[in-house]
Amino acid sequence: MRNKIEQYFSENREALREDTFTLCRINSVRTQEEPGAPYGAGPRKALTAALELCAGYGIAAEILGDRVLRATIGEGEAKIAILAHLDVVPAGDGWTKCNPFEPAEIDGVLYGRGVADDKGPAVAALHALLCLRRMGLPKEGSVQLILGSCEETGSSDIAWYRENYTMPPMVFTPDGDFPVVNVEKGHGSVKLTQTEVGEPLGASVEYVKGGTVANAVPGVCEAVVRFISDETLMAAMAFRAIGGISFGLEKISDLETKITCYGQAAHASLPWEGENAISGLLSFLAVLPLAEGPGHGALKRLSEAMPYGDYSGRAFDTNITDSSGPLTVNLGLIDYSREKGLTATLDMRVPVTASTTDITEKLTAFCGDKLNVKLGSFSQPHCVPEDSVFVKTLLEVYEEYTGLPGKALAIGGGTYVHNIEGGVAFGCTLPGRTPKMHEPDENISLDDLALAGEMFAAAIARLVS
Helix, strand or coil, X not given: CHHHHXXXXXXXXXXXXXXXXHHHCCCCCCCCCECCECCCHHHHHHHHHHHHHHHHCCCEEEEECCCEEEEEEEXXXXXXXXXXXXXXXXXXXXXXCCCCCCCEEECCEEECCCCCCCHHHHHHHHHHHHHHHHCCCCCCCEEEEEEEXXXXXXXXXXXXXXXXXXXCCEXXXXXXXXXXXXXXXXXXXXXXXECCCCCCCCCEEEEEEECCCCCEECCEEEEEEECCCHHHHHHHXXXXXXXXXXXXXXXXXXXXXXXEEECECEEXXXXXXXXXXXXXXXXXXXXXXXXXXXXXXXHHHHHHHCCCCCCCCHHHCCCCEECCEEXXXXXXXXXXXXXXXXXXXXXXXXXXXXXXXXXXXHHHHHHCCCEEEEEEEEECCEECCCCCHHHHHHHHHXXXXXXXXXXXXXXXXXXXXXXXXXXXXXXXXCCCCCCCCCCCCCEEEHHHHHHHHHHHHHHHHHHHC
């Protein structure tokens, strides 16, 4: 079986590249809804292009609800599905290898927006189905390839699909990492608001502004203070010259100074990879001789709840960890003004055994009468047993085809299968690779893409034969 699979992908390397480039030439960033295109013209165009690819290969496929493409090989009830997506994030600036929507191959590496996330993996999955069909599989039942068009902006495409169609008992997405991601923490947000507005005259914080989205460690935060001497500010800056943050002072009037804290942005699921500029700036403000008042009290209590360097909720007694990893709490957004008060948002990645209610209650008790605490939307943890036949088969195939040890992974982020029973992530990023997803010069090697396709075909062959 392995020889047949490897022969197919050896013979079809050029098709693998060209099919990937066909999809990656389409700017499928979500835009305004249009008739027949709920996520805009680009995502719909990508679905149509994928449908044409399937038709060219004689694969039965259809676009459902203008949101999802479903391709099928075999007959009867579906036993397994591969779930990938054709929408992409905006290209951004800073590309050096190619124009983002004019993909290129350089020294065996494919470059372009979507080559790794997730159009290249989707094409590898399509060719896995073509390989299986050549081998006469599946003998019974069917195998599906489901391609969505809204993963990057909330996955309402798959929510719609699940409301109208049934997912097979086994689903994997190549929109993650190898070997296998079988556990994804719960994910939710908490909003903190000041209970009382107003400040007395005297040394004050005029405003604090930081963060762009809750699910990212903020790299920059700024504040303006009044009636605080340069000497006091310089002393505070020296006192807070710690860790990976730095401060800048800018005199904007005789009475006011802007303070900017520079940290390091990172994904909220991996807060230890960043330096939180909001909590860094709050620690600066906490040592200033500010006049007493509800706003300053709220800022201080927020700083105490989320001190610089802590992303575990230790201050309010929620330092929780289990086999899925630790609880992480990221202070992602802050908007404070002396007139309007404070609003801040925390992003939480919750271990499988943790109680969101318990965490929220402890935070509420800690904040006391300084801050209101409100839990926002929350996605429950997702777990597929590591000892299931499905996961064990995927790991066995990974070990055989890569020669690397296979181990199931738990992550703080969410994949395309987060709410799908029995769903796991299988690829497409191999250990040690830097595909630069969501960054300039997104890339994946053609060798890795072909190897992923081989593993998809091998795993499905074992699971359906």
